[in-house]
Amino acid sequence: MEPRAKLSGLGFLACLVLFSMFYLSSSYTQVVRNIPSEYVQDEVQHPIANQSDLILKQTFPEPEEKFMNKIRDQLSQDNILVIATANYGMRDYVYNWIISLEKTGHEKYVVFCIDNDLYNHLEVNGYGNHASKIPFEWFHKPIEASFSDYYSPTYAAITHAKTLVVQRLLYFGFTVFFSDVDIVWLQPHVVDFLAGRLSVREESHVLFQQEGYDQTNINSGFYIMRPEYSMKKLLADTIELQDTGEYTQQGAMNQALYNLDMDMRTSPVVLLDLFLFPNGFAYFQNDVPQRWGVQPYIAHANYLVADEKRDALRRHGLWYVNETMIEKADAAVSQLHKEQEEGDEK
Ligand SMILES: *[C@@H]1O[C@H](CO)[C@@H](O)[C@H](O)[C@H]1NC(C)=O
Numbered sequence: 001m002e003p004r005a006k007l008s009g010l011g012f013l014a015c016l017v018l019f020s021m022f023y024l025s026s027s028y029t030q031v032v033r034n035i036p037s038e039y040v041q042d043e044v045q046h047p048i049a050n051q052s053d054l055i056l057k058q059t060f061p062e063p064e065e066k067f068m069n070k071i072r073d074q075l076s077q078d079n080i081l082v083i084a085t086a087n088y089g090m091r092d093y094v095y096n097w098i099i100s101l102e103k104t105g106h107e108k109y110v111v112f113c114i115d116n117d118l119y120n121h122l123e124v125n126g127y128g129n130h131a132s133k134i135p136f137e138w139f140h141k142p143i144e145a146s147f148s149d150y151y152s153p154t155y156a157a158i159t160h161a162k163t164l165v166v167q168r169l170l171y172f173g174f175t176v177f178f179s180d181v182d183i184v185w186l187q188p189h190v191v192d193f194l195a196g197r198l199s200v201r202e203e204s205h206v207l208f209q210q211e212g213y214d215q216t217n218i219n220s221g222f223y224i225m226r227p228e229y230s231m232k233k234l235l236a237d238t239i240e241l242q243d244t245g246e247y248t249q250q251g252a253m254n255q256a257l258y259n260l261d262m263d264m265r266t267s268p269v270v271l272l273d274l275f276l277f278p279n280g281f282a283y284f285q286n287d288v289p290q291r292w293g294v295q296p297y298i299a300h301a302n303y304l305v306a307d308e309k310r311d312a313l314r315r316h317g318l319w320y321v322n323e324t325m326i327e328k329a330d331a332a333v334s335q336l337h338k339e340q341e342e343g344d345e346k
């Protein structure tokens with residue numbers, strides 16, 4: 001073949017590559033345009049005020065020294081604080097969560113107790129160092145002491161408390177690792193792993209578990225969040241939307257994410273791998289990690305309500321709770337109640 005013919009062959013190839021690149025990029029644009037209208041409309045319907053100044057100037061008074069010391073004693077590396085929030089009605093899940101952390105060698109964590117009964121219960125069982133009452137001024141709405149099913153009125157109040165606690169802790173400068181108590185930790189070094197994931201990319205301010213399969217929604221029950229401006233804004237916006245009463249906490253947080261840069265190359269928001277951090281739909285309903293022989297770090301029993309939750313955990317050998325131990329402490333907590341009432345009468 002003559003050199004000239006070779007060159008024009010190369011030219012043809014180059015044209016082909018350029019053309020297919022153009023074709024691919026135009027079809028990509030079409031896909032992007034097909035975002036379901038419900039998401040786009042929502043964004044327009046609920047504009048959030050620009051609260052930048054407010055967020056930057058916002059401060060919260062530090063609670064008393066004893067309270068802060070207890071929290072600081074439970075810090076992991078890199079100023080990471082592993083926390084859960086719960087009330088008395090959720091105590092069996094709280095213990096299941098705690099035991100799963102113990103089994104996997106995670107010794108540092110704090111359970112923020114929405115009511116005194118849960119706090120006393122944990123103390124009776126020797127977990128006083130890991131239990132903290134939520135200061136009354138941190139939340140605005142009273143909360144009932146029964147386990148709340150998804151979408152019940154008290155569920156909204158409990159989940160509201162989740163956001164308020166994390167917000168305070170961010171303003172105190174902690175990196176907050178939040179976990180719902182219907183999550184079972186399955187492997188050692190979960191905190192190390194996520195600390196590493198954060199440390200390799202400065203721009204990552206939060207790592208979220210994802211909801212469902214697609215990447216349109218985060219799960220607000222498992223995440224690690226740095227005390228950065230972007231995250232304070234996310235929480236402020238979430239709280240503002242929650243206060244409208246139109247959203248669940250998770251719905252509000254997903255909506256608030258529209259205000260952040262969500263370009264995967266620059267975003268502060270990063271999703272955790274679905275196979276390693278499966279939600280309940282993936283783990284309990286579709287065996288996603290199991291089918292591919294993946295050992296996940298956690299399993300989240302969301303997507304399941306009431307008895308289904310516990311049953312699913314039991315079936316998978318992930319229900320660790322000793323019911324006798326709980327009943328014994330229940331009796332001790334009732335006794336405390338009685339003594340308090342008698343004390344009040346005197
Ligand atoms: C919000 O307000 C801040 C401070 O006033 C300003 O710097 C920023 O550009 C505003 N952002 C938007 C999106 O308007």
Ligand SMILES: *[C@@H]1O[C@H](CO)[C@@H](O)[C@H](O)[C@H]1NC(C)=O
Pocket residue numbers: 322323324325328
């Ligand atoms: C459960 O707790 C009770 C009371 O603390 C204890 O006596 C019993 O041995 C425990 N059962 C198991 C299986 O650990």
